[in-house]
Amino acid sequence: MPAEERGAAPGAAILVVEDDRQLAHLLREQLTLAGHAPVLAGGLGEARRCLADGRFDLIVLDLNLPDGDGLDLAAEVRAEGNVPVLMLTARAAIDSRVAGLYAGANDYLTKPFSVAELLARVHVQLREAGARRLLSYGRLTLDRETRACSVGGRVEHLPEREFEVLRLLVQYRGRVFTKEDLERALYGPEVPDSNTIEVYVYNLRRRLKGLGLEDVIRTVRNRGYVVV
Numbered sequence: 001m002p003a004e005e006r007g008a009a010p011g012a013a014i015l016v017v018e019d020d021r022q023l024a025h026l027l028r029e030q031l032t033l034a035g036h037a038p039v040l041a042g043g044l045g046e047a048r049r050c051l052a053d054g055r056f057d058l059i060v061l062d063l064n065l066p067d068g069d070g071l072d073l074a075a076e077v078r079a080e081g082n083v084p085v086l087m088l089t090a091r092a093a094i095d096s097r098v099a100g101l102y103a104g105a106n107d108y109l110t111k112p113f114s115v116a117e118l119l120a121r122v123h124v125q126l127r128e129a130g131a132r133r134l135l136s137y138g139r140l141t142l143d144r145e146t147r148a149c150s151v152g153g154r155v156e157h158l159p160e161r162e163f164e165v166l167r168l169l170v171q172y173r174g175r176v177f178t179k180e181d182l183e184r185a186l187y188g189p190e191v192p193d194s195n196t197i198e199v200y201v202y203n204l205r206r207r208l209k210g211l212g213l214e215d216v217i218r219t220v221r222n223r224g225y226v227v228v
Contacts, residue, residue, distance in 0.1 A: 012057040043067040063089040078104030151211040169227040178224035
């Protein structure tokens with residue numbers, strides 16, 4: 001079960017990519033005792049299959065694997081999304097640490113390490129991932145991963161571009177976005193010649209009203225839209 005809140009929630013799905021069977025089983029045991037749901041993979045190929053089959057909240061990744069370099073997987077994970085990567089390696093040189101971080105690692109732990117330190121770093125990465133994923137405004141919460149907006153127990157899943165409009169307005173609340181600002185953010189240089197932004201704002205207001213919120217998105221005459 002993915003971590004749902006800003007704190008590191010128990011039950012996080014964690015992929016452990018480690019070819020040392022003794023260490024891998026120790027990590028699985030300790031992560032399970034900490035309330036998480038670890039899945040083991042002994043190499044890059046197995047890890048890629050696990051990632052294709054399910055969603056994970058964190059990847060604990062060894063760099064020295066029998067079928068390749070963990071740096072390759074870290075780069076792939078970063079290109080695909082926001083799953084944090086905690087690297088494990090016997091490489092203690094500073095250049096290896098820097099290479100790992102540039103490849104996509106969020107943190108780096110050099111072997112040998114204590115289980116207590118590993119669990120502490122897992123907790124930090126899950127907490128920070130939750131903070132990056134969720135965006136709050138009063139009673140409204142936006143989930144970047146699922147494109148859901150929720151108020152209390154009520155949830156509305158938004159189309160991609162409607163969600164992006166709402167995310168921008170909430171994330172930069174107080175800033176007035178013109179129609180042209182929002183069009184460039186959504187479409188880049190290929191701006192459509194239509195009233196799509198007005199339609200998105202109308203739909204968002206209707207959806208938010210259905211969740212019990214009104215006047216979230218305000219129109220600033222002759223300028224654009226703002227959330228205050």
